[in-house]
Amino acid sequence: MPDPEELLYPTRTERVEDRRKERQQRKLVDEFFDHATLLAVGRLINQGQFQSIDYPISTGKEGGVFRASAAGGFRAVKIYRIGNTIFRHVPPYVIEWLRREVGAMGNTSRMIYAWTRREHTVLTQLRSAEVRVPQPYACFRNVLVMEFIGVDGLPAPPMQEIVLQDPEAVYADLTTQLKRMVVSAHLVHGDLSPYNVLVLEDRPVIIDVAQAISTNHPHARELLQRDATNFARFFRRLGVATSPKEFFEATGGPELPAEMAS
Ligand SMILES: Nc1ncnc2c1ncn2[C@@H]1O[C@H](COP(=O)(O)OP(=O)(O)O)[C@@H](O)[C@H]1O
Ligand SMILES: [Mg+2]
Numbered sequence: 001m002p003d004p005e006e007l008l009y010p011t012r013t014e015r016v017e018d019r020r021k022e023r024q025q026r027k028l029v030d031e032f033f034d035h036a037t038l039l040a041v042g043r044l045i046n047q048g049q050f051q052s053i054d055y056p057i058s059t060g061k062e063g064g065v066f067r068a069s070a071a072g073g074f075r076a077v078k079i080y081r082i083g084n085t086i087f088r089h090v091p092p093y094v095i096e097w098l099r100r101e102v103g104a105m106g107n108t109s110r111m112i113y114a115w116t117r118r119e120h121t122v123l124t125q126l127r128s129a130e131v132r133v134p135q136p137y138a139c140f141r142n143v144l145v146m147e148f149i150g151v152d153g154l155p156a157p158p159m160q161e162i163v164l165q166d167p168e169a170v171y172a173d174l175t176t177q178l179k180r181m182v183v184s185a186h187l188v189h190g191d192l193s194p195y196n197v198l199v200l201e202d203r204p205v206i207i208d209v210a211q212a213i214s215t216n217h218p219h220a221r222e223l224l225q226r227d228a229t230n231f232a233r234f235f236r237r238l239g240v241a242t243s244p245k246e247f248f249e250a251t252g253g254p255e256l257p258a259e260m261a262s
Contacts, residue, residue, distance in 0.1 A: 032064055032079050036109070040141040041077075049138045049145045050075045057155045062086040067148060067155065074148035076134060076155075078119070080112050082142055087111070091190070093219055094211050112142050119210035120144055122187065126209065129185035131177050133206050149198050149205050156205065159234075160194035165202055167238035174204045174231075175250035182252030187212045188220045192227035194234055221256040224248060 010018065033041070045051065050068035057065045063080040080086060087095060087108075099106065101114045116139050123136040123146065134147040149156045164170050174197065181187050189196075189212050196208040213220055228248040235242050248254075 032059075032081060034082060036082060037079060037142060040143045041079075043140050044077075044138060044143060044145060047138065050077065053077060062089065063142075067150075067153070068145070074150065074153055075137065076146050076148045078116075078144040078146065080116050080142040080144075082109050082112055084108050086115065090115075090211065091219075093213065093217065094190075097213075109142070115210055116142050116144050122209040122212045125185050125187065126181060126206075129180050131180045131185060131206065132204065133209060149200050149207070151201065156198040156200040158195045159197045159199050159204065162199055164199070164238060167235060167240050170199070170202070170204055171235050171240045171242065174206075175247065177204065177206060178251035181206075181212075182215055182224070182255060186215045188215055188217075188224050188256070189227065190223050193230060215256050221253070221258065224251065224253050224256065228253065 041053070048071075050070040052069050054067045054069055054074075057067055057076070059065075061081070062085055063078060066077045066079065068075045068077045090098075097118075098111050098114055101118075102110045106114075120136045120139040123133050126133045127135060134149055137145040137147070139145065159170075178189070178192070181189065189206065189209060191208060191211050192206075196206065198205045198207055213223070225244070225248055228251065229244040232242050232244040232247040235247075242250075
């Protein structure tokens with residue numbers, strides 16, 4: 001028979017745990033949903049993009065991705081934090097692009113809005129080239145609404161976090177997607193890793209494309225080579241017979257202009 005007191009009052013550990021959760025929740029709300037972001041979310045809700053934000057799928061220094069509910073199903077909502085931390089991880093060639101985009105009057109929030117818009121634009125370009133990426137639905141200020149990649153409301157895991165059933169098939173599929181990115185969309189991802197590829201029903205879906213650059217860019221070749229080296233190692237560990245050179249060739253690398261002397 002439990003102590004009747006315990007039925008009425010949560011135990012001390014439960015209270016501590018509740019307070020911890022509450023603090024964590026508040027921290028999340030404070031960090032992401034500053035006034036401007038709340039207004040942006042409100043605007044997107046008014047537009048009918050989604051009805052509510054359900055929970056964070058992933059949060060990091062630069063932003064977070066949330067599951068949201070809409071009338072027709074789920075959406076993924078990516079929110080970039082208004083602050084300068086994101087630019088610490090952004091390579092100089094992207095900063096150059098942002099400065100040009102935003103102009104001399106650009107402040108940090110404008111640069112973040114331009115960055116968010118860029119992710120929306122790149123996703124649109126990749127969809128037209130039939131590369132498997134989330135469908136972008138809308139973007140307003142630092143908030144991007146896109147297709148939710150998942151099954152039964154559960155987000156698809158990044159490739160790094162699961163055991164692939166058929167690594168050979170995923171390899172073939174991923175290199176095909178990446179080749180389309182180079183040959184049809186004329187873009188190089190620029191931050192390709194098993195964390196930026198989700199696996200949905202055994203098939204790869206490429207995400208996190210804001211830093212993608214044109215295949216004409218002087219760094220394009222070098223970036224693809226770097227990603228090819230990392231991914232070749234990843235797939236070799238899973239028993240796929242490949243090499244950085246093979247991965248680079250399978251993804252359209254040879255079509256890129258030779259590196260320019262800088
Ligand atoms: N469209 C999506 N559907 C489901 N989960 C997503 C989607 N986009 C991102 N995620 C989840 O959020 C994480 C972070 O997203 P990502 O775009 O890589 O942002 P970051 O810049 O934080 O790396 C991903 O690893 C993935 O787990
Ligand atoms: Mg990422």
